[in-house]
Amino acid sequence: MTSPQISALLADLRDAIMGSNLAKCAATDLGIQWAGWALASALRTEKFYDLAGSSTFILLAHLSRIWGGANHIRQKVQSGLVTAWGLRLGTFLFLRILKDGHDRRFNNVRDSPGTFFVYWTIQALWVFMTLLPTLMLNSEKRDVPLGTRDYIGWTIWGLGFATEAVADQQKWLFKRDPDNAGKFIQSGLWAYSRHPNYFGEILQWSGLWLSASSVMTGPQYLSVLSPVFVWFLLSYVSGIPLLEKQAMRKWGSDPAFQNYIKNTPVLWPWPKY
Incomplete structure (x- = not known):
């Protein structure tokens, strides 16, 4: 067997391993979300919906690295950043729903098993699509030295992480203050964006894709759909549209809110x- 033939065979073997790794991650993702749906549907609760999602991110980041069989620095950092994101956001959302007692997204859903199943399945899609660059990276045995894309990507992630964490904390403290009852937040980061936490979320996954792209080739670059998917989901599906409608119902006739909407992106x- 010639050297080119051996190289081609190794490339085919690598692609097969990667494909198997992604398939196992997808199956694990679906299994966790569907098991979560079965339990949540039986209990008629959404209290651990977000916690299950963030926990699946962390689990798949580390399982994909174990199943991929490589242990490069870039993979360790990437998995560590996903873990930091999942621990912070998952804990924050879980504590918030424990305090609030419910999530308004599920007001007409928790008592309908079929519709609830769709929500949990969409969460499985969200996890897999968002995590795709990390899963590809952790499935790749080939390594290249750390470079500019990695450092820029991790810097973007850090900026996004800080933005989301600060924005969440500012809104949490604002809502806890009795003097702010019935008011809307327009201070801190919320003075520059009506949804700065979502801006931070998009930055984080964009940064992780940029770093992971350091070892990508060919069709793997299509995993740029990860940050695009996050942006689309937050901007047009489950994030901003719902919150904007709720805000308009509460404060739409308030001149101060109208001014905030007019002058804040x-x-x-x-x-x-």
Whole structure:
């Protein structure tokens, strides 16, 4: 067997291993979400919906690295950043729903097993699509030295992580203050974007894709759909549209809110002068 033939065989074997790894991750993802649906449907509760999602991110990040059989620095950092994101956001959302007692997204869903199943299945899709660059990276045995894309990507992730964490904390403290009852937040990061937490979320997954792309080839670059998917989901499906409608119902006739809407961008922040 010639050297080119051996190289081609090894490439085919690598692709097969990667495909198997992604398939196992997808099956694990679906299994966890469907098991979560069965339990949540029986109990008629959404209290652990977000916690199950963030936990699946963490689990798949580490399982994909174990199943991929490689242990490069880039893979360790990537999996660690996913873990940090999942621990912070998952804990925050779980504590929030324990305090609030419910999630308004599920007001007409928790008592309908069929519709509830769709929500849990969509969460499985969200996990897999968002995590796809990390799963591809952790399935790749080939390694290249750390470079500019990695450092820029991790910096973008850090900026996004800080933005989301600060925005969540600012809104949490605002809502806990009795003097703010019935008011809307327009201070801190919320003075520059109506949804700065979502802006931070998009930054994080964009940064992780950029770092992971350091070892990508050919069709693997299509995993850029990960940050695009996050942006689309938050901007047009489950995030901003729902919150904007709720806000308009509560404060739509308030001149101060009308001024806030007029002068503050929906997502992408800009400084005010």
